[in-house]
Amino acid sequence: MTHYDAIIVGAGAGGGVAAGVLASAGKRILMLERGPHSEFAQVPRDHLRSQRGSFYGHNAGPDIEGNPRTLEDGSIVLPHQRGYQNNAAMVGGGTRVFGAQAWRFMPQDFRMASIYGVPKGSSLADWPIDYEELEPWYERVEWEIGVSGTESAMTHLPPYRRPYPMPSLPPNTSMRTHLKGLEKLGWQSLPMPQFINSVDYNGRQACIRCQQCVGFACPVEAKNGTHNTTIAAALRSGNCELKPGVMVERIDCDDGGRVRGVNWIDDAGERDSATAEIVIVSAGAVESARLLFNSATKREPNGLGNQSDQVGRHLQGHYYPLAIGLFPERMMDNLGPGGGVATCQFNHDNPDVIGGGMLADDFIVLPIISWKIYVPRDIKRWGLPARQFMRDRYRCLGDIKGPVHEIPSPDGRVTLDSKVRDKFGIPVAHLSGTTHPETVRTASFIYDRAEEWLRASGAEKVWGYRPDLRLSGGQHQAGTCRMGEDPAESVVDPWQRVHGHDNLFVLDGSVHVTNGGFNPVLTIMATSWRAAEHIVEQW
Amino acid sequence: MFNALQLQTLHAAIDRIIPEDDFPGGVEAGVADYLLRQLGRDLAHLAQDYPRFCDALEAEAQAAHGQAFAALKDEQQDDMLTRVERGEVQADWPLDPAAFFAEFIEHCAEGFYSDPGNGGNRDGVAWRMIGYEVKG
Numbered sequence: 001m002t003h004y005d006a007i008i009v010g011a012g013a014g015g016g017v018a019a020g021v022l023a024s025a026g027k028r029i030l031m032l033e034r035g036p037h038s039e040f041a042q043v044p045r046d047h048l049r050s051q052r053g054s055f056y057g058h059n060a061g062p063d064i065e066g067n068p069r070t071l072e073d074g075s076i077v078l079p080h081q082r083g084y085q086n087n088a089a090m091v092g093g094g095t096r097v098f099g100a101q102a103w104r105f106m107p108q109d110f111r112m113a114s115i116y117g118v119p120k121g122s123s124l125a126d127w128p129i130d131y132e133e134l135e136p137w138y139e140r141v142e143w144e145i146g147v148s149g150t151e152s153a154m155t156h157l158p159p160y161r162r163p164y165p166m167p168s169l170p171p172n173t174s175m176r177t178h179l180k181g182l183e184k185l186g187w188q189s190l191p192m193p194q195f196i197n198s199v200d201y202n203g204r205q206a207c208i209r210c211q212q213c214v215g216f217a218c219p220v221e222a223k224n225g226t227h228n229t230t231i232a233a234a235l236r237s238g239n240c241e242l243k244p245g246v247m248v249e250r251i252d253c254d255d256g257g258r259v260r261g262v263n264w265i266d267d268a269g270e271r272d273s274a275t276a277e278i279v280i281v282s283a284g285a286v287e288s289a290r291l292l293f294n295s296a297t298k299r300e301p302n303g304l305g306n307q308s309d310q311v312g313r314h315l316q317g318h319y320y321p322l323a324i325g326l327f328p329e330r331m332m333d334n335l336g337p338g339g340g341v342a343t344c345q346f347n348h349d350n351p352d353v354i355g356g357g358m359l360a361d362d363f364i365v366l367p368i369i370s371w372k373i374y375v376p377r378d379i380k381r382w383g384l385p386a387r388q389f390m391r392d393r394y395r396c397l398g399d400i401k402g403p404v405h406e407i408p409s410p411d412g413r414v415t416l417d418s419k420v421r422d423k424f425g426i427p428v429a430h431l432s433g434t435t436h437p438e439t440v441r442t443a444s445f446i447y448d449r450a451e452e453w454l455r456a457s458g459a460e461k462v463w464g465y466r467p468d469l470r471l472s473g474g475q476h477q478a479g480t481c482r483m484g485e486d487p488a489e490s491v492v493d494p495w496q497r498v499h500g501h502d503n504l505f506v507l508d509g510s511v512h513v514t515n516g517g518f519n520p521v522l523t524i525m526a527t528s529w530r531a532a533e534h535i536v537e538q539w
Numbered sequence: 540m541f542n543a544l545q546l547q548t549l550h551a552a553i554d555r556i557i558p559e560d561d562f563p564g565g566v567e568a569g570v571a572d573y574l575l576r577q578l579g580r581d582l583a584h585l586a587q588d589y590p591r592f593c594d595a596l597e598a599e600a601q602a603a604h605g606q607a608f609a610a611l612k613d614e615q616q617d618d619m620l621t622r623v624e625r626g627e628v629q630a631d632w633p634l635d636p637a638a639f640f641a642e643f644i645e646h647c648a649e650g651f652y653s654d655p656g657n658g659g660n661r662d663g664v665a666w667r668m669i670g671y672e673v674k675g
């Protein structure tokens with residue numbers, strides 16, 4: 001059996017960063033990913049099966065066959081169905097097909113309990129680390145992975161120590177219209193920071209502004225995920241062996257709590273295993289929790305790191321209020337990625353609600369998604385009216401939406417369903433509970449601001465979707481292996497080492513105590529970078 | 540899967556869901572091709588219901604007008620589809636008319652507005668119509 005310095009489970013955002021850091025420090029790594037290692041051409045630009053519009057499946061996994069989960073009502077749910085909380089399964093994880101928004105959380109986001117108090121029944125808590133601690137790592141990720149942005153516009157944050165490595169992309173028509181709306185309202189406005197090359201960077205070319213960005217792979221690799229940055233560098237170094245198409249079944253741990261290695265099953269059903277000095281779990285918030293449960297030992301019968309019944313709890317994502325506006329003029333000029341102007345006016349200091357969220361215009365909306373979600377419900381859905389609405393007004397639709405900082409609940413959780421198994425025979429994740437109801441009030445407040453912005457931008461008609469109470473997770477899933485000092489209330493310590501295990505770490509969205517009012521991936525990469533460097537320093 | 544009469548009814552119905560104007564209608568744009576392809580994969584569970592739906596539309600046309608659905612005038616077809624949409628049918632339907640019709644509309648739109656790789660939206664005609672361009 002081969003012995004490695006480190007085994008990383010999951011080649012997504014957190015795992016990809018870990019691979020880059022460890023490989024460049026000369027550590028010999030085995031990286032295991034259940035999904036494929038796909039070229040651009042192998043990630044179909046299929047408008048019915050994309051990570052953006054998964055009506056019949058996904059272009060970036062997991063397969064709809066053989067990967068079920070179960071819900072509270074006892075039903076089995078497939079990856080493309082409501083309630084599954086899918087992200088992606090592919091080398092690069094979510095970053096292979098993401099929207100590339102590169103947000104830092106705000107200093108307040110790390111201190112939610114101190115600022116707002118803890119609503120009854122919620123598990124709102126402060127992070128054990130603060131913005132200042134994470135700031136150098138944000139900067140590191142912005143430079144190493146590659147972010148375009150305008151630091152002087154980020155007035156909701158402390159001043160940047162180092163500018164973004166690339167300027168923002170020039171605005172398109174929709175951005176210019178929405179900027180006017182913000183000016184009229186006197187709200188803060190900023191170009192959205194993006195993991196997108198606005199100019200040639202790191203040996204890859206600038207964005208060609210295509211129309212299929214979010215939910216798809218980039219035709220010119222101008223969109224910066226881990227697959228074309230840290231993982232590519234790790235592979236080039238010769239220190240990283242990547243095995244795609246293998247599902248890690250179990251982490252192997254001795255009676256003293258020392259982890260020996262992992263066992264996996266490949267797509268042909270063959271089992272194999274390897275040992276390592278350390279194991280890093282980076283499978284995403286739902287699957288990381290599932291793997292810890294499935295690795296139970298005599299000493300920890302409820303799962304590794306789960307002595308305090310914290311693994312899998314506090315599952316969070318983002319409520320996403322969406323307001324749509326019909327404009328007299330064309331908003332859509334086919335200049336991708338589409339979205340790009342944002343405001344952080346309402347992330348905090350809102351009357352009567354806890355937290356808040358960033359608002360922004362959205363990416364180019366695919367025609368079939370526009371049909372299914374955006375066309376006003378008072379337009380007849382067949383015959384000439386439906387068709388002519390699309391013909392004449394598809395390009396006049398605009399939207400404002402944003403991720404609302406969720407108030408976590410310990411009951412919104414992942415557990416194990418030992419009765420239902422996936423195609424490998426491994427017990428699947430069971431999802432139950434909801435986010436704390438306070439989230440609904442915040443989301444409703446944010447939704448009203450989205451409508452207000454659209455009207456100020458000149459929309460003649462405004463409607464949309466105000467979120468209801470539900471369990472959240474999905475593409476922004478986080479929170480299931482909370483970071484904290486106290487083993488009674490968390491799963492990993494502030495360096496992301498699993499309590500009670502010297503050589504087991506979690507580096508992904510699971511460790512987020514709260515998930516900010518922002519898309520989470522820059523924070524996932526920053527915490528992972530910090531933790532991985534610490535692992536190297538302590539070796 | 541479909542006999543000739545059923546196919547004729549299906550085509551006629553598709554062209555009322557997505558009628559032509561200065562751009563081609565649903566059938567010419569490939570919506571029927573999309574649907575037939577999907578009935579062999581993601582919509583395989585409807586492979587029996589779709590021919591039944593066509594039979595029911597046909598029976599409805601015969602009951603109301605004593606004519607084939609496809610032979611009716613556009614306005615007559617529209618009136619009939621409106622009744623189906625509301626569930627106000629005269630013939631014996633083996634499936635819920637309103638619910639099936641609602642699904643049918645979505646399938647037609649998928650065949651029209653999604654990418655040509657799915658078998659419909661021939662040469663990107665629907666995208667040209669609405670002004671969605673794909674470069675790169």
Ligand SMILES: Cc1cc2nc3c(=O)[nH]c(=O)nc-3n(C[C@H](O)[C@H](O)[C@H](O)COP(=O)(O)OP(=O)(O)OC[C@H]3O[C@@H](n4cnc5c(N)ncnc54)[C@H](O)[C@@H]3O)c2cc1C
Nearest residue numbers: 010012013014034089093094099100101248508509519521
């Ligand atoms: C369409 C889309 C758009 C998005 N847009 C944005 C955006 O604009 N900005 C932003 O901040 N975020 C965005 N996100 C979210 C972002 O991608 C995620 O937050 C991020 O990828 C999560 O990182 P992670 O390391 O926690 O997990 P992931 O990136 O999900 O990585 C986990 C990996 O582990 C693998 N895995 C799981 N279990 C196992 C196992 N047992 N064995 C082997 N491998 C396993 C999975 O297949 C996966 O590849 C988007 C996501 C999607 C899908």
Ligand code: SF4
Nearest residue numbers: 207208210213218336
């Ligand atoms: S808009 Fe297109 S070219 Fe630009 S980064 Fe996104 S996918 Fe790549």
